[in-house]
Amino acid sequence: MSTRSRDAPPFESVVEQHGPMVLRVCRALLGPSPDADDAWSETFLSALRAYPALPAGANTEAWLVTIAHRKAIDVVRARQRRPVPVPDVPEPPRHDAPEAAGTGIWQQVAALPPRQRQVIAYRYLAGLPYSDIAAITGGTAAAARRAAADGIAALRRTLSTSEESR
Template sequence: MRGSTTLPPFQKFLEANRAIVYRFLTVAVGPQEADDVFQETFIAALRAYPRVREADKLDRWILAIASRKAIDHHRGAGRRPMPIDDPPDQPVHDPPVRYADDPLWAAVRSLPPRQRVAVVH
């Protein structure tokens, strides 16, 4: 019967498809993110593996999973916080009060609080 070939053990399947999936993901998401998306791909494949019906199409099946995981990765990229470096340690000093006598700042201080906030921001 077509498509009813016996499934290889998952470890054997992983070894047989590791290189092609990793190359695909390196191009799809970049070398820095390929490892994480590769792991997500094979975790999803491991969970779904017992339900696979057509063992002769496993290579297309795993690439379809990798493709969906790459798309999910790109969708989530906008929601992930970007890491930033800590600012250099600098002593905290109160800024000098240069504008105490400035007529502009005197006018700002005379505004109602809500308007003052709007001007200052």
């Protein structure tokens, strides 16, 4: 296994080229929050340490998305361990109220099951092929394709329902 040659692009150019895509993926998985920005930073810190050992022919984009995926999982696990203080227990939302339908696509994406949300982010934001998505998330390319199709179908149903209620 050969490692990066001396004529490999400097890491700064990797960040410049792939940074916006990795940030979009982090935000799709974690929402537009400081956690997504932290996951982006952690992704590139880890990538910086591992970059010299990256094989010369490796798909840098898929490699970075894999790291971002793992960092997002770490953030989700950390969120689950943290207590969330609230002044008052909120009233549960009424599903028959017009406000419950949501106002934007990101709310609808956030409501998808985690696997569908991940596959949609990797496919449509990062542009990765299903084989790379399967390697990142575990499973087969066919399962990734099915999760993407199910997620898109759910988004279409949800968005058409919210349009009809207006």
